[in-house]
Amino acid sequence: MTSLSPRRALGAGALVTIGGLVLAGCAGGFDGASGSGGTPESTPTSVVAAIPTDPSSMDPVRSGALVVLSVFFHTFDQLVRITADGELEPKLAEEWTANDDLTQWDFTLHEGVVASNGEEITAEDVVFSYRAILDDPTSENFAYLSSIDSVEAIDDLTVRFHLKQPFSAFPRNTSLISIVPADTYQEMGADAFAQEPVGSGPYVFENVTKGVSYDLVRNDDYWGEAPAIESISLQPVSSDESRVNGVLSGSLDVAQIGPTQVSSVEGNASAEVSSALSNGVVFLGVNSTAGVLADVRVREAIALAIDREAIAENLLMGLAEPATSMLAPAVEGFSDEVEGTAYDPDRAKELLAEAGYDGETIPFDYATDGRIPLSAEVAQTVQGYLSDVGVSVEMAGADQESHTLKVRNKEFTGIYLNTWAPSTVDGDLPLTDFYEPDGNNNYAQDPVTAELAVAQRGVTGPEREAVFAELLAYSNAQGYFVPLYVPMNNFAADPALDWAPRADGLYDFTETSFQ
Numbered sequence: 001m002t003s004l005s006p007r008r009a010l011g012a013g014a015l016v017t018i019g020g021l022v023l024a025g026c027a028g029g030f031d032g033a034s035g036s037g038g039t040p041e042s043t044p045t046s047v048v049a050a051i052p053t054d055p056s057s058m059d060p061v062r063s064g065a066l067v068v069l070s071v072f073f074h075t076f077d078q079l080v081r082i083t084a085d086g087e088l089e090p091k092l093a094e095e096w097t098a099n100d101d102l103t104q105w106d107f108t109l110h111e112g113v114v115a116s117n118g119e120e121i122t123a124e125d126v127v128f129s130y131r132a133i134l135d136d137p138t139s140e141n142f143a144y145l146s147s148i149d150s151v152e153a154i155d156d157l158t159v160r161f162h163l164k165q166p167f168s169a170f171p172r173n174t175s176l177i178s179i180v181p182a183d184t185y186q187e188m189g190a191d192a193f194a195q196e197p198v199g200s201g202p203y204v205f206e207n208v209t210k211g212v213s214y215d216l217v218r219n220d221d222y223w224g225e226a227p228a229i230e231s232i233s234l235q236p237v238s239s240d241e242s243r244v245n246g247v248l249s250g251s252l253d254v255a256q257i258g259p260t261q262v263s264s265v266e267g268n269a270s271a272e273v274s275s276a277l278s279n280g281v282v283f284l285g286v287n288s289t290a291g292v293l294a295d296v297r298v299r300e301a302i303a304l305a306i307d308r309e310a311i312a313e314n315l316l317m318g319l320a321e322p323a324t325s326m327l328a329p330a331v332e333g334f335s336d337e338v339e340g341t342a343y344d345p346d347r348a349k350e351l352l353a354e355a356g357y358d359g360e361t362i363p364f365d366y367a368t369d370g371r372i373p374l375s376a377e378v379a380q381t382v383q384g385y386l387s388d389v390g391v392s393v394e395m396a397g398a399d400q401e402s403h404t405l406k407v408r409n410k411e412f413t414g415i416y417l418n419t420w421a422p423s424t425v426d427g428d429l430p431l432t433d434f435y436e437p438d439g440n441n442n443y444a445q446d447p448v449t450a451e452l453a454v455a456q457r458g459v460t461g462p463e464r465e466a467v468f469a470e471l472l473a474y475s476n477a478q479g480y481f482v483p484l485y486v487p488m489n490n491f492a493a494d495p496a497l498d499w500a501p502r503a504d505g506l507y508d509f510t511e512t513s514f515q
Contacts, residue, residue, distance in 0.1 A: 044514045045230040047497070049507055050237040050246060050255035054211055056140075059194035060178035061132045061185075064141035066423060069176065070507040071214050071234055076178035076199035079107050079126070079159075080171050084500040084508070086279070086330055086425040088172060092121070092179060092200075093159075102166035102458060107174070109157045113223045116204040119181040123153035128182035130161075144173050144429075147457075166458035169332065172424040202227050202510050211236060228513040240373075247271045247492040254493040256505060258373040259319040265492045272495040275488045279330045279503040280421025281323045282372055284382065284482035287443040290413050293362065297355040299479025302415065303341040304348040305389040306382055312485050315374065315381055319490060323483035325472040326420070326434055330503040333427025333456070335469035340483065341476060348389040357390070363414030364393035370400025372419050373487070379417050382484075408440050415482075423504045427468055428457065434481065435471065444480045 055068035060076055073081075077092035093107040113121040130151045133141045147170060149162045163170060184198050197205055202224060203216035214234040218227060237243045237255065244261050246252035248271055257265065257273075265273050284302070292298045308322035324340030327333050366379035376397060383393055393414070398406070406412060418441065420430040433439040435449035442449075452471040456464050475481060489505040499512040 044253075044496070045228070046232065047229050047253045047509055047512065048233045048235065048251070049509075050243045050252050051214075051234050051507075052236070052256065053238060054236040055214070057194050058197045058205070058208055058214075059190055060180060060197075060199075061129065061136065061141070061190065062139050062194075064139065064144065064176060066504070066506065069423065071216075072178045072199075073201075073506065073508050074203040074216055074232060074510065075197065075201040075205060076180070077113065077121070077201055078176070078178055079174040081508075082172065082175045082423075082425055082504075084502045086332075086503055088175075091175075092126075093174075096171055098168075098170075102168050102170075102460075103163045105161045105163070105170055106154070107159045107161075107171075109159070110223065111157060113200055114221070115181040115184065115198050115200045116219050116221065117181070117184060117198050119184050119198075121179060121181060121200050122156045123159045124156075125182045126159045126179050127151050127153050128185070129177065129179045132180075132185075133177065141177060144176050147173070165454070167428075168457060168460045168464060169424070169426045169428050172332075172426045172428075176423060203232060206231070227510045229509050232509055234507070244492055247494070250494075253497055254491055254499070254507075257490050257492050259316050259488070259490060260374065261492075262317070262319060262490050269495075271492045273490060273492055274501050275319055275490045276501050276503065277321065277328065277330060278421060278487050278489045278505060279328050279423075279425050280419050281326055281328050281486055282320075282378070282417070282419045282484045283323065283326060284484060285407075285412065285416045285418050285441050285443070286480060286482065287412050287414060288478070288480055289443055289445075291362070292355070292357055292360050293414065295355045295357075296479055297351040298357055299482075300341075301348040301351040301355070301357075301389065302386065302391065303476075303479055303482045304344045304351070305391065306385045306482065306484065307343040308340070308485055309343065311378065311381055315377060316485065316487065319488040320485040323485050326430065326475060326481055326483055327427045327468070327472065328421070328486045328503075331422060331425055331427050331430075333431070333465070333468035333472075335465060335472060337469050338472045338476065345385075345389050352390060359390065359392050361392045361394050363396060363412070364416070365396045365398065365403065365406065365412055365414070366417035367400045367403035368397040370403070372417065375417060378484070382417070410440060410443065412443075419487075421504060423506070425503060431456070431468075431471065435475070441481070444478070446478070446480070448474060449480070 051067050053067050057063040060072055079093040081089050081091040094110050096107045098105050133139045147163050147167045149164045151161050154160050185193050202219055202222045204219045206217045207215040216232040218230045240258045243255035244257050247255050262273050265271050286299055312320040312322050325338045366375055368376050386393055422429045431453045434441050435453040456467040491501050496515045498515050
């Protein structure tokens, strides 16, 4: 089995819990009569949780967006799982090994795994699930598998992946791919399967009503350890205010909330706030080929002009920490040795003068809603800092969907506000996007960064960490991006709910119970 290099885990270990300890009421059902694996009588055995948006589909071949993973983690098996604090653990695969050059990976499956309809899950089902995604470039999971050349079943319990190039962190990418029972999927067809999905996970689908709820019940025939919670209802609630009110009123057991809502929940006996540093970085992307931004001195001046400490402590009320690089501390590849850019407006002015900057207006794009809480306020604060050193920007706000489309099409002509949070809790996926030629955020197209981004895949342990550190430090020096801050994920929850928020903000209630 592969070994993991030391990493600064900031999941449960960095958790800050605030709030009351008295349970005034909860949304969970009560099941004292039937019992639930030794759960005391009258202890809630169901969880109602808010998800921020409606998943696009319940077909794990097509769908892989973050929000749907909170459903799939419960209803399907993946080869491996990533724990709340970012560690890699076996799941459907009990072990995995690589050849010497890390281009071939063998996964050994647990024996006796069956889907909830009784279909046995073997290596052929794993191969089918991966090939179905590889054959569909429109799948939301397609990009996760870009390193795979082919996949084959060696025997009923062994799957072999042949990669296009060495990749030491490949097992982490398999944590995002759900395994479907191949015969059932093919007999039903993709559309019908999405309506009545069948998996081998610890929960089965009881009811799927798009826009309303995704109701799951415990799979009593699950091959692994039975979870304590008997039923889970994941309900799309897009409004921050509605999520808070849902927890305070007892109609929700847990929901993610924004930083401005934390103080209103604190001290309320019916809810508890849990805040933990996320796995993401909020940053300024820079089109380093456009106008005055082609001068590294202007890019460096922009980085020096912004007071990250003040943004984290004041605007975000201490629910963030300044970012030093394009990876968060919880992510494999983060390096304490990479120093962030200090706030130095005087030096910023000197660099702008040396560059001959004469007030040329720089476009500044940002989303007005969506993935970054308080995004408009953050953008306006950055504008203020840039104005203080004499940099003129033209603000252009847009809805999240439009902003994301511009990211994917690389349409920005100045600077832009964005964020990246890898669900694999590994630096490979974001750094591929930032520094490799096809990356959505790679305007620089610098061969140095591309070479380092590839090099980290072929090494392990301290050698890999050194490559990451070199790449992240080089990026800072070139000003290709301006890392701003690492936000906290904030949740309001029933105080009796015993659970661990994940660094990626997703739900996994398989080890959850009520006190």
